[in-house]
Amino acid sequence: MVSKKKLQFKAKLLYNKREKGSFFRLKILAPAIAASCLPGQFVTLRLTDGCQPLLRRPFSIHRISGSGVEILYELVGRGTQILSQKRPGEYLDIIGPLGNGFNYPLSAIRYPLSILVAGGMGVAPLLFLAERLAYSVERRAHSKGRLYAKRYPLNAFVLIGAKNKNQILCEKEFRKFGCTVKIATDDGSKGYKGKVTQLLQHLLSTIDHRLSTIYGCGPRPMLKEISRICQRRNLAAQLSLEEHMACGIGACLGCAVDTKEGYKTVCKDGPVFDADRIIWEAE
């Protein structure tokens, strides 16, 4: 799905807190972005006025609350280090919403299963998607002159994979939206011991998964494996890809991804792609 309007402005930081370990969550006041963005879209932030780091940094839109946009991020280098030190009240140069998000059913009541597969930070855009999926089963109805929301059960699984239990994020939030959450950790400290893609295979062999859609976000090897699993079972999958980005708006052609239609840009044509279009590199 696309929302075409692009905005650049200085947005006020509302909060910026350590979630756990090296993971942070921030919220910025960005009413125009909050009003128009879609799950899977991202923003870019300029972290200094100087040139270290020089380029803007891309972050998925994690949640919308009121006029605020939330970002969930991991401290991995200089840029995210600087970001983690910004204080509420400071202003950040933001551009967004950017890219094409997930294509999800706007009314999911009659729709079959959604399976969301997140590796590590991959939970970031998928929580926003889960929230919108939860809306999609909500129906507003009038009864005795009163408007009320009726929520049908959401038919969605969320599979979260990480190195260990300390790196599992957003489990509670996904549950709150009515998703069934399953966890996989490399060391077995929580949930299934192994890869989240093994968990996916397991799930697919135990449920009726016809017509379900898989949404994936995480490290490239994980996405490649999801793509392989879905191809074998003839399932549709939408994957959110990452690539080194310079401009974030489709101008520099830096973030190339090889597809059956030739090179596409992650920032403008993606970041969400249909899994069956992507040409994965050989092992």
Place this chain on the structure above:
Amino acid sequence: MKLSVNIGKLKLKNPVMVASGTFGYAGEFAGFIDINKLGAIVTKTITLKPRPGNPAPRTCETPAGMLNAIGLENPGADAFLKEKLPALNKIGIPVIASIAAETPGELKEIINLLNDAQVNAIELNLSCPNVKSLQSTISGSPLIAQDAQATHNWVRAVRKATRKTIIAKLSPNVADIAEIALAAQRAGADAVSLINTITAMSIDTKTRRPVLANITGGLSGPAVRPVAVRMVWEAYQKIKVPIIGMGGIMDVQSALEFFIAGASAINIGTANFINPRASIEIISGLKQYLKENKIKDINNLIGSLRT
């Protein structure tokens, strides 16, 4: 206060353009700035046939700069003329088509196509570090712009084939930029653009692999600015045709360095990625600078270096 400058037959209402390969085909920036405030647009380099470009990763950040190895990805001349140019023309400012070719035959064909098209000038990219040109492999160097004779031959070929304004875009990967700029001038170039990116590389020490799939790429951004300013100054002392200066211009201060060193106009490149409004902000910054310093005409600033 006069901001307008002339580049060959081209009259620019102000000397600020956007650099080839950093502004797409302008559409990407429509949501951010009023594009018709720019002096001109230089397109991404166009080749006769479409080029797919290089595999990823194509970019990486370096101290105060970035590397790119896009590999001249472009849809080819036909698609450019049909799909991109009409929208560019609608903006209402001069369009400078950047071109590259692998053979003299291709060069002729692409010039013929452009002669009939609504492009206001041709920038001949002689300096892209990422493609190996046939001509220059024969003469033993990887870029046309690294060889004065090859530069002369290519510019000459374009001069013979078109009456449009020709800008020769030169490479900084040379020992003597003035010598190459002179060769371009002698062959009939109306102006020279400098600098293109500096060939560079970056290594991931964990994997011991190059960060870019192409191994080497072109360095741009503030890191290259002092090199670019020096080259503009060196060329300015030797040539008569106007110089279009670029390399790491981020703001009005860095833009001014180029004019003072001898550039008649400037290109904004990498800065577009960091601040899509950079070019527009630089135009208003230049106006303010001229006003504050009581300089009536930007042409009086060009080459005004005091030594």
